[in-house]
Amino acid sequence: MPVASRNKLPQENLVSLDHCLIRPFAGLRPRRTDAAAVAAPPYDVLSSAEARQTVIGKPLSFLHVSRAEIDLPPEVDPHAPEVYAQSAENFRRMIDGGVLCxxxxxxxxxxxxxxxxxxQTGLVAAASVAAYDSNRIRKHEFTRPDKEDDRVRQIEALNAQTGPVLLAHPDNAEAERLLALATDSPPVTDLTADDGIRHMLWVIDDAASIARISAVFGGMPNLYIADGHHRSAAAARVAAARREQSNASDSAEFFLSVIFPASQMLIMDYNRLVKDLNGLTQEAFLVAVGERYTVRLSPAPVRPERSGVCGMYLGNCWYRLEIRPGRMPLSDPVRQLDVSVLAEQILGPLLGITDLRRDTRIDFVGGMRGLSELERRVNSGEMAVAFAMYPTPMADLMAVADAGQVMPPKSTWFEPKLADGLVSHLLDPA
Structure with a gap:
């Protein structure tokens, strides 16, 4: 799938960009006729069972690479060595067959x-591992070793990064202008996924445009990880391991990313459900909540309109909760988050939930599923109470990252999701 170009920037001319924040790369992409068949949801938004169902009748779906256990018996552990081997085999077959070029x-x-x-319109680029390690590419979330291990094994098996890290940059008019120029021509990829999200892709391959973009984006003080902490951490681990083993390749020092202006990012609510009231009756629980929040019965589901307000569904009723004056910390970028306030005021002291990562009594529902999902799970008796949260603003995420702190688990739910398979970053041999 050669890309027509007047002035390509050859791979061997990239040495001068080694220490930049980002750089271009020779992407691996589906040929135009197969792009819709290849594009797949991100590997981590589907269970194995859901992935198996999704690929029925879709032999080219990238889920055969990102979730290769779907091509093995159901009893196989998704993290077994044969899964990564199957992923590599499927990946190689798509390349050899000309599906990916x-x-x-x-x-x-x-x-x-x-x-x-x-x-939202962003730049697909290879982001610097060195910038990640030095915190110029900033984090706001802890990672889990088991999830990092999974992505490390996947990268090593494929010798490629196939799941892009979602990054944000501070708003920059010149950066947006450069991308707008690139979108004046027809896209090389234009598809609508099963969920109704439209994905469009343009190629920028002339040397002058590449140089301008490198200068503008490279001059930004920081980038911020929105989604993809495990993918970026895994890429950094692979790069470090290859350096230590003296088999480092230049490309391993960068990771696949898509960078959007912060103002274009859409964060949806990430809501909480709890299985029981920690021994309290509904009446006693309401009284205790009322000491911390102003509680008002609502005739309709409560979707919070601002920070400091949350909805609560309890006993077939919706309540509007507004934090009482003096209970909202204003100086700490983490503690003032609505999800932190709920944890400090209700989840911990009233419901006994202090470890949101490990406590099995709490569950989380992303905003795309709507408030009706909270009602359904409480009404079924599976859960006792649900909390509808105000979405974490992008500015708050960046403030936490700038302070070198981390957000509570499940603080942000970004939509729309990037597709897997539209562009992959191959790691060249040392």
Whole structure:
């Protein structure tokens, strides 16, 4: 799938960009006729059972690479060695069959997502591991070793990064102007996924445009990880291991990313459900909540309109909770988050939930499923109470990252999701 170009930037001319924040790369992409068949949901938004169901009648779905256990018996552990071997085999088969083809020279790509009236346009680039290690690419979340291990094994098995890290950059008019110029021509990929999200991709392969983009984005003080902490951490581990083993390749020092302006990012609510009231009656629980929040019965589901407000569904009723004056910390970027306030005021002292990562009495529901999902799970008796949260603002996420702190688990739910398989980053041999 050669890309027509007047002035390509050859891969061997990239040495001068080694210490940049980002750089272009020769992406591995589906040929135009197969892009819709290849594009798949991110590997971590589906269970194995859901992935098996999703690929029925879809032999080219990238889930055969990202969730290769679907091609093995159901009893096989998704993290067994044979799964990664199957992933590599499926990946190689798609390349050998011409379904996936590598661009002949280093490129940037413009990726546009459309979900209803929401539009966001970002840059696909290889982001620097060195910038990640030095915290120029900033984090806001702890990672789990088992999830890191999974992505490390996947990268090593494929010798490629196939799941992009979602990054945000501070708003920059020149960066947006450069990407807008690239989208004046027809996209090389334009598809609508099963969930109704439209994905569009443009290739930027002329040397002058690449140089301008590298200068503008490379001059940004920081980038922020929105989603993909385990993927970026795994890429850093692979790079460090290859350096230590003296088999480092230049490409391993960068990881696949898509970078959007912060103002275009859409964060949805990430709601909480709890299985029981920790021995309290509903009446006693309401009284205790009322000492911390102003509680008002609501005739309709409560979708919080601002920070400091949350909805609570209990006993077939919705309540609007507004934090009482003096109980909202204002100086700490983590403690003032609505999810932190709920944890400090209700989840911990009233419901006895102090470890949101490990306590099995709490569950989390992303905003795309709606408030009706909270009602359903409480009404079924599975859960005792649900809390509808105000979405964490992007500015708060960046403030936490700038302070070198981490957010509570399940603080952000980004939509729309990037597709797997539209662009992959191959790691060249040392």
């Amino acid at each position: 590598r661009d002949p020279g280093a490129c940037y790509y413009v990726y546009r997502l459309l979900m209803g009236k929401h539009i």
